[in-house]
Amino acid sequence: MTIRNTLALFAAVFICSCSGKSGSENNASDDTSSIKSTIAIGPTNQCFAYQVRKDSAFLNLEIAGQRVSGKLSYAIFEKDRNEGKLSGTMSGDTIFAHYTFASEGTQSVREVVFLKTGQNWVEGFGDVKDSAGVMIFSDRSKLDFKKGLSFKPVECPSAE
Known part of the structure; x- marks a missing residue:
């Protein structure tokens, strides 16, 4: 059972890591969108x-x-x-x-x-x-x- 639990844990971690962005990626995306909106507003x-x-x-x-x-x-x-x-x-x-x-x-x-x-x-x-x-x-x-x-x-x- 220990091997099954270990494999299940690795599978769960792998699935979670593939399904979303890390915090730093989300922040980078937010920074880019705020830059774009600033550019659009300027002359x-x-x-x-x-x-x-x-x-x-x-x-x-x-x-x-x-x-x-x-x-x-x-x-x-x-x-x-x-x-x-x-x-x-x-x-x-x-x-x-x-x-x-x-x-x-x-x-x-x-x-x-x-x-x-x-x-x-x-x-x-x-x-x-x-x-x-x-x-x-x-x-x-x-x-x-x-x-x-x-x-x-x-x-x-x-x-x-």
Whole structure:
């Protein structure tokens, strides 16, 4: 009987050890899930590019909740290149932001809008009006995204 009891004890220990995780494995799993949730809550930095023939543009977005900031640059063939910073808000799948940029030696501010379509952001256009030196859309309900620049995801350049 002693051999049977010993074998039964080994079998029970083996079955128990295979059926669950040790305490350290459970803690490691909990640590990983808390890290993932922390990452998801923090701001995301994403880059997008538009390229058609000789025209190009680059969009870098940092999204933290409903706040959006980033950089935007345009290199449109036979037009002055301009680049600057974005600051705005996210409303559903749409970003409304002020784009502060330098072009032709002067600093300007205009409102820009981007609509999320799949993984891309499409820039919208509409009639604008001057409001205290800032060009803003005169009627946001009439914005057109059909002919807008489509920015596709790209890898962000490394910071140097």
